[in-house]
Amino acid sequence: MATYQQMIFLNLPVKDLEASKNFFAKLGYTFNAQFSDDRTASMPLSESIVVMLLTEPRFKEFTKKEIADSATTTEALIGISAESRAKVDELCDAALSAGATPSGDPQDHGFMYGRSFQDLDGHNWEVIWMDPASVEG
Template sequence: MALTSTHIFVNLHVKDVKESMAFFKGLGFGFNMQFTDEEKAACLEIGENMFAMLLTEEYFKSFTKKEIVDTEKYAQLTIALSAESREKVDELVNKAVSLGGKLYSEPADHGFMYQWGFQDLDGHIWEVGFMDMNAFEGQNQA
């Protein structure tokens, strides 16, 4: 039997929880205040049962024995989000940049898939994509 989980929590280190909250609120995301104290941790709601814990660097260190990644030099991970349309991809990335984020990549149009990326205030990489599922109609599913 395959392992299944009911929720996903991704932990991300941030320099300032309140600034990060303002950034993501500006993008239209909400927060679960039950797991947010605005000083050392905030629970970003990405989708149904999908969360990113935004933890101050000091608090993040209490969860790992490893050194925290310098996001100016290294990619610790990329967070991929799906959007409902190409226009929504553009809207989210442009909004992120207007709120202080940085472009991470150029838009990539693969026909059936469109994606574009940004970095948040702390350098974490967010890839936003739209996949036209109609392009796969009639294909055999494994």
């Protein structure tokens, strides 16, 4: 019997789709052309997690609420894992080099290490590594 793998689609409003695509490409991400167009970019993070970058007018088609002003409001904290401490630093350093701004101080708890940044639209990304031995118990 096949097991169903639930997926997560994180939809984020962006002011400039091409600038956002260029930013995330500099971090090593690619885009699925089948689910992208001039108003939407589909960016797979894994087989089960996809970030959908939507121009603000396109994003507005999915909600009756106002879009949060991410310059003054935190609408979400987006946490993603990294395979090592070095990969946390690599991704965050690449983000900062590509135009992101730091978001808080690095957190080092020995068994867990994380850094964060705000992307070009002010969305807060938390990049975290956790020692697999600490998770196992």
